[in-house]
Amino acid sequence: MAVYTQVSAEALARFLAGYDHGELISAKGIAEGVENSNYLVDTTTGRFILTLYEKRVDLADLPFFFAMTDALADAGNPVPRALPDRAGQVIQTLEGRPACLIEFLSGVSVSHPTAEQAHAAGAALGALHRSLAGFAPTRANSMGVAVWPKLFADCSDQLDSIQPGLRARVGSALDAIVATWPTDLPIGAIHADLFPDNVLMLGDRVTGLIDFYFACTDIIAYDVAITHSAWSFDAKGVALDPAIGQALLAGYRTQASLSDAEVAALPLLAKGACIRFLLTRAWDWINTPADALVTRKDPLAYLRRLDWYDANPTAFA
Structure with a gap:
């Protein structure tokens, strides 16, 4: 918002x-x-x-x-x-x-979620997917994997102004992710942006899921990976207690299931989420009008997440 x-x-x-x-x-x-x-x-x-x-x-x-x-x-x-x-x-x-x-829904978004709150958010995401199992309308993901190369090209000349070497790092990761992106996992309607600031809570109870303006039809497990990347780190992209991410996944499984193939793909899907949000944040960082009443979000917070997923390939095991 x-x-x-x-x-x-x-x-x-x-x-x-x-x-x-x-x-x-x-x-x-x-x-x-x-x-x-x-x-x-x-x-x-x-x-x-x-x-x-x-x-x-x-x-x-x-x-x-x-x-x-x-x-x-x-x-x-x-x-x-x-x-x-x-x-x-x-x-x-x-x-x-x-x-x-x-x-208007009551509740507040949390900036430092507990394991209990992450469990509740995961369960809410699972219930969302389960509720949309028969949802007929479709919408292509306007920020999906097919868009990332163009978004990178639009930002690439200025990425090193954010951090030296960022252009080469992101370009290399992008190429590897696009080349191995899965095409045979279940798809459906997803939220695609379920950050803590899009989940309203009272204590450990979810009272609102908001901001559906990136919702689309895409890989369902990708939504899980996006949410994991949003909840398992602080605002600077520093990893929280691993129990947070584990609780999110455990909560999800109380409402919806993940196949072995989906679980195996989660590390790659999480890296894709990092590239997606790094690039859109970088574009906004570069192009947000100076007089806009808006809080720009740090693209490097998702570089740190990407580095963490690279270093922790068994995070979803």
Whole structure:
């Protein structure tokens, strides 16, 4: 979440007038994240999230995202729904951007998860995959393995400005990962971005899974690897207690299974996750406007993760 597009109080009041959710009391921009503009909105009837979709999100993808969150919510997962206005429309226009009003879920994201919290997050991911087993809509992964070489090419000339030697290190790893990327593992609808800041918790209980704007159809075990790479390290990419990653996988297995082939592929899939997030973070680091209310995320945190997975090939055994 972030704020790229400023919304005036007057424009937001007019926007809310199309809903049955009360009158505007206050709105505050949310700086976390890097994708869309988000506001925490309080009205006379409750609290909501307002999201304005920026250039990286394709308007044509929004129906897929909302169908997925509706299916998950219908199955009992703690997922917020996008709310329709009085005319039944979910997608609006505000300040020249596609916009939606979304349910607010209580809870906080954790920055230093315990094993118990990681177990709960893993179980929530497993329940998500299980709930989507019959989900029919599909969407290609816009940040999948096929995109990484072009993303690398777009960033490569400036990677060494982030850290000397980064271009050669990432290029070598990328070539090796792309050459051996699996093509025969089960695929399905995945979240593809289940970082701790996209999981809301109260104590050891998951109360919300949010930010589905990278959701897509891809290797299901890749979602597990992404989540492992997000939860098993601190914000700087330093490995936490191995019990955190082990608890995440154990929690996942309480709700969904992994075949021997999927488990064997997890080290490679985790390295792929490192390349994906390193490259997108590097692109954002290089290209984020200076006046954007947004917290840039360190691409080197995923280089450190990549180094760790290289040094610990039995992490998923």
